[in-house]
Amino acid sequence: MYQHNRYQKGKPQQVAVVGAGVAGLSAALTLKKQGVGVVVFEKDESPGGHLQQWHALFPDREPAAGVLDLLKQEVSEQKISLRTQTEVAAVTPSGDKFRIETSQGEQNEFDAVLLATGFQLFDAARKEEYGYGIYQRVITSAGLEQRLGHGGTGLTVNGRPPHRVAFVHCVGSRDEKVGNHYCSKVCCVTGVKQAITIKEHFPQCEVLNFYMDLRMFGTGYEELYREAQEKWGVMFIRGRVSEASQMYDGTIQLKAEDTLMGRPVRATVDWLVLLVGMEPEKRAQLWARSLGLRTGQAGFFSSPEKFLHPSLTTVNGVFTAGACTGPASIPESVSQGRAAAISVLEFLAKKDEAGK
Numbered sequence: 106m107y108q109h110n111r112y113q114k115g116k117p118q119q120v121a122v123v124g125a126g127v128a129g130l131s132a133a134l135t136l137k138k139q140g141v142g143v144v145v146f147e148k149d150e151s152p153g154g155h156l157q158q159w160h161a162l163f164p165d166r167e168p169a170a171g172v173l174d175l176l177k178q179e180v181s182e183q184k185i186s187l188r189t190q191t192e193v194a195a196v197t198p199s200g201d202k203f204r205i206e207t208s209q210g211e212q213n214e215f216d217a218v219l220l221a222t223g224f225q226l227f228d229a230a231r232k233e234e235y236g237y238g239i240y241q242r243v244i245t246s247a248g249l250e251q252r253l254g255h256g257g258t259g260l261t262v263n264g265r266p267p268h269r270v271a272f273v274h275c276v277g278s279r280d281e282k283v284g285n286h287y288c289s290k291v292c293c294v295t296g297v298k299q300a301i302t303i304k305e306h307f308p309q310c311e312v313l314n315f316y317m318d319l320r321m322f323g324t325g326y327e328e329l330y331r332e333a334q335e336k337w338g339v340m341f342i343r344g345r346v347s348e349a350s351q352m353y354d355g356t357i358q359l360k361a362e363d364t365l366m367g368r369p370v371r372a373t374v375d376w377l378v379l380l381v382g383m384e385p386e387k388r389a390q391l392w393a394r395s396l397g398l399r400t401g402q403a404g405f406f407s408s409p410e411k412f413l414h415p416s417l418t419t420v421n422g423v424f425t426a427g428a429c430t431g432p433a434s435i436p437e438s439v440s441q442g443r444a445a446a447i448s449v450l451e452f453l454a455k456k457d458e459a460g461k
């Protein structure tokens with residue numbers, strides 16, 4: 106059922122890629138172009154991972170659908186063997202190979218495995234003070250992405266444009282109470298990107314961002330933050346929202362503290378957007394641990410050689426890429442996927458050499 110490859114001098118070699126997000130697909134494309142046999146396992150119905158859910162991408166607000174289409178087109182042109190609706194349930198060593206077991210109970214052996222299992226969103230209901238899951242107009246940044254399409258009609262309230270929208274940064278990140286000490290890295294710039302998109306759709310809407318500090322780590326991110334303030338009039342308030350409650354008309358009332366001015370703030374908003382953080386994909390983490398993979402403090406996969414060979418793991422022949430190794434943007438995940446493919450090629454070449 107799986108194609109043979111041109112790469113090896115000896116026996117045909119096959120690589121399993123777990124996860125068809127941008128990291129997994131980039132890795133698979135690189136491997137395939139080098140003549141290696143690849144099978145990509147994806148638990149969802151279609152490939153693309155979280156990119157499928159986004160509206161426009163930071164830093165340029167390029168439509169996500171266009172990027173996804175290009176990726177899918179390349180996957181189809183390269184005839185990548187893609188097994189959708191197939192969750193990998195276990196990876197176990199079997200001689201000098203790895204046995205992949207799927208949730209359907211199917212088993213196949215591969216010469217190397219590349220894990221690109223991505224992230225899951227922090228469950229905002231765990232922060233009870235914001236009322237997510239109870240109040241209809243408290244939504245997450247991921248939920249907002251869905252509402253930003255079609256001119257932002259998902260944000261209108263009884264047919265009228267929203268008057269005021271507030272964002273809360275660091276929901277489920279940098280938070281001792283939920284046990285996540287790390288910064289999720291992409292949510293600050295996501296909040297800025299989304300604030301601008303709201304202003305593009307509804308220029309009269311007031312947009313407030315409540316932050317602890319702003320982390321604009323990537324190229325073009327700081328410029329986007331300036332644009333949000335100077336061109337679009339988005340307001341940034343340093344302080345934590347301590348409480349949100351629903352008013353009789355469905356609006357949300359916030360209590361916060363402006364820590365720069367040292368005074369309490371109250372605001373009534375049409376929508377409260379929680380910028381939720383990234384957590385490691387829990388199910389993949391479980392079987393990966395039983396395989397002997399090391400995870401860092403935050404639970405993301407970590408490499409024993411994180412400076413020079415970041416895609417290596419503690420198990421020879423198993424590699425990682427993308428947001429399963431820690432919060433990452435799309436370009437970073439793509440680069441990691443490609444880099445991991447090179448490490449896989451080096452491993453296969455050595456294996457091939459040894460087998461002769």
Ligand SMILES: Cc1cc2nc3c(=O)[nH]c(=O)nc-3n(C[C@H](O)[C@H](O)[C@H](O)COP(=O)(O)OP(=O)(O)OC[C@H]3O[C@@H](n4cnc5c(N)ncnc54)[C@H](O)[C@@H]3O)c2cc1C
Binds near residue numbers: 126381428
């Ligand atoms: C709200 C929000 C907005 C964002 N906006 C942007 C943006 O504008 N620009 C940008 O650069 N980045 C953005 N990001 C970051 C971006 O989503 C990530 O960089 C990217 O999704 C990481 O890709 P990935 O392939 O590593 O993981 P994922 O996208 O999570 O893909 C992993 C894939 O693996 C599959 N999988 C997991 N476990 C298994 C298993 N056991 N078996 C089979 N399949 C499995 C999953 O179903 C999924 O399809 C945003 C993130 C958030 C939270």
Ligand code: SF4
Binds near residue numbers: 279294319380
């Ligand atoms: S990127 Fe910003 S919002 Fe996200 S955890 Fe880090 S500081 Fe908080």
